[in-house]
Ligand SMILES: O=c1ccn([C@@H]2O[C@H](COP(=O)(O)OP(=O)(O)O[C@H]3O[C@H](CO)[C@@H](O)[C@H](O)[C@H]3O)[C@@H](O)[C@H]2O)c(=O)[nH]1
């Protein structure tokens with residue numbers, strides 16, 4: 001397949017590097033802006049490499065950048081100053097154990113201490129942010145020089161197995177999933193060097209036939225993409241953009257518009273065929289069922305050739321329903337071989353001239369693993385471990401990249417970018433995975449629920465990148481297969497540096513001999529010239545039997561799958577913990593953000609859905625902290641600061657307990673007498689203010705180096721607070737239930753946007769305005785109400801008069817806290833307003849009305865009760881809650 005050094009990485013060219021060709025698209029300007037605060041950090045390495053003259057054959061395939069000193073030094077300094085302040089604050093509090101209630105005093109000491117520690121955990125791993133920029137042109141020069149006369153056989157790029165996962169063709173719209181598949185089949189990587197493994201956890205015939213349709217359409221789509229070098233290679237997104245977007249990059253500008261028009265028509269027909277599967281399959285099954293002589297019993301679902309579908313049936317039946325069906329492994333597209341095949345010239349049937357284009361398609365395999373009642377299927381992790389074994393038998397690539405079903409390749413140079421890190425001479429061999437940021441298409445413009453997670457993906461991840469590497473976040477991550485098999489990284493390997501199979505590989509890997517034989521191959525084949533799938537030693541029949549065997553539930557019984565090998569089990573989220581298991585072995589990881597984005601996916605923009613997603617993440621994190629994968633238990637191969645970072649990532653939901661309590665503190669002033677939690681109160685307040693101010697200052701510097709907007713930062717703070725009030729308490733509950741041996745909360749699939757093609761076109765961002773009530777919403781509603789009531793009551797007090805200036809000033813301070821909490825919860829309130837939130841001013845009207853009503857009620861109450869019987873206003877209690885805001889908006893909520 002044609003791949004030239006100047007190909008698709010045009011937009012990728014590093015604007016920081018002298019000579020970067022800067023042909024970025026519209027985004028180029030903004031990325032330049034984003035990068036202007038970064039300077040090279042690897043000049044010595046570069047010089048040394050130049051001196052060696054590349055003799056050792058391992059060129060420097062990426063450049064390293066650090067934050068410009070003018071931002072980095074103040075950033076570190078502010079944080080150091082804040083640390084000193086916090087320590088000083090605690091010393092001061094310990095020396096002034098003076099309060100109207102020592103019980104509350106201790107609670108707030110513990111709470112403030114916790115916030116101090118969690119802030120430190122969160123901040124410490126961000127102090128040395130590092131960006132790495134792959135040099136794809138150099139990679140191509142070294143490993144994939146332009147082929148002579150359209151050939152592709154000279155490529156030395158290693159093989160990649162691509163995993164993609166889905167469960168349900170309706171909940172996860174099949175069109176979206178197939179777009180992802182198309183983007184993979186058409187990506188810019190040597191066709192014979194990657195194979196795609198599609199895992200269908202629903203075992204649905206719709207998926208299987210959709211894949212057949214997709215393979216058929218890909219025969220046109222992939223060559224079209226190659227010929228004209230179009231981007232992105234997911235047709236839905238490609239056709240959504242204007243035809244003239246970006247410069248033309250192919251070799252046949254004259255034919256482009258005609259070809260595009262033709263392919264677009266074919267794509268529309270392809271879409272119709274996909275949609276029709278939902279009616280064709282039941283109709284066909286009806287027809288066969290009528291013909292069938294055996295009447296009565298279960299009504300089967302039939303494949304096109306008239307045989308029973310081995311997976312789940314439309315009408316569930318014994319051995320053909322969700323959670324109970326046989327394993328299916330079907331090769332949809334065979335390995336195409338390594339010789340390029342040019343297509344046909346234009347003809348009346350096929351108006352595209354493909355005579356200069358390689359028309360091969362990469363290998364594509366459908367997998368539905370076996371499901372049996374009585375087995376815990378371990379969701380995505382279970383599916384991926386089956387993919388790992390099946391792919392080992394079929395193509396056994398040394399590298400693996402995995403995608404959620406709703407994530408497509410947006411920049412087809414992405415695989416090559418990842419290879420720059422894997423093949424680099426410095427840390428390449430010790431790099432277990434390359435994580436790309438998650439980016440999303442369908443998020444509302446203001447990103448109300450912080451789906452973009454920019455603070456994590458553009459700041460925190462770069463901090464980790466300067467340590468042992470970013471955590472694994474579930475999708476868009478390229479792995480070294482050996483690392484998933486729990487091999488040691490070369491730098492920690494004893495003796496000759498060659499990892500060997502354990503004495504008893506069956507205990508570790510299960511009893512498939514072909515699989516066990518594939519393991520050492522995967523470790524040493526990085527530079528294997530050509531993939532030889534399938535293993536020559538197996539004939540088709542034995543191979544089929546072996547494939548079915550490694551896809552059964554029982555295969556993993558008594559083995560290390562899910563513990564020591566593959567993706568990790570028994571946890572609400574498999575991602576962070578799997579990355580951690582690899583890091584604790586001493587591997588490192590790399591972070592690769594590129595322009596245009598490597599991959600894009602969909603995100604839940606409904607409030608309730610989003611909260612459930614956060615519940616799964618925070619519950620999973622805490623599960624991890626309380627499991628044998630607790631970061632505090634890892635050995636010395638885990639970088640000390642990486643341990644700090646993982647501790648932060650897993651323990652953060654605990655903050656919920658304190659934040660929730662602090663948020664409710666305003667309640668207390670409804671009874672009792674004048675009251676201070678900490679005396680002298682003025683000093684306490686001054687510390688609080690200084691602490692908050694320094695944290696916000698550090699945040700402002702951070703958004704500068706990370707290239708974020710103020711809105712990104714606010715969203716992060718807001719959603720941290722929303723999660724902390726409503727979701728983290730549930731996550732803590734979940735983990736406690738599990739600790740005592742109960743099941744914990746059920747976790748559900750994250751909902752996907754339903755595309756307009758099904759039924760009548762839906763309004764854009766419709767899900768944003770759906771209100772789905774769930775218990776998860778209640779705590780935050782309560783906190784909101786309490787804070788509104790507090791402001792209203794204070795207003796009543798003021799209206800009733802009788803306050804000294806000092807009291808007024810104090811009350812104002814308290815009100816700032818209440819207003820702050822409300823500001824942080826603002827997106828949540830918009831969410832429960834549903835459609836009304838399209839007119840946010842209504843919210844302010846409502847707020848004013850509510851405040852007035854509460855204030856009036858309060859005045860009335862004061863008038864009814866004898867003056868003097870009402871306790872004076874107690875501002876101390878409002879104040880203590882300020883501590884809540886000192887907490888870090890950490891990890892991804
Ligand atoms: O039994 C299951 C359940 C889920 N999936 C797949 O797992 C992926 C992620 O599931 P989804 O419900 O979309 O979760 P999200 O919250 O969108 O996923 C985020 O969070 C997960 C961890 O909780 C990570 O695994 C994902 O990569 C990350 O994008 C999807 O492709 C699913 O099809 C399966 O294959 N089998």
Ligand SMILES: [Mn+2]
Pocket residue numbers: 404406601602603750
């Ligand atoms: Mn998702």
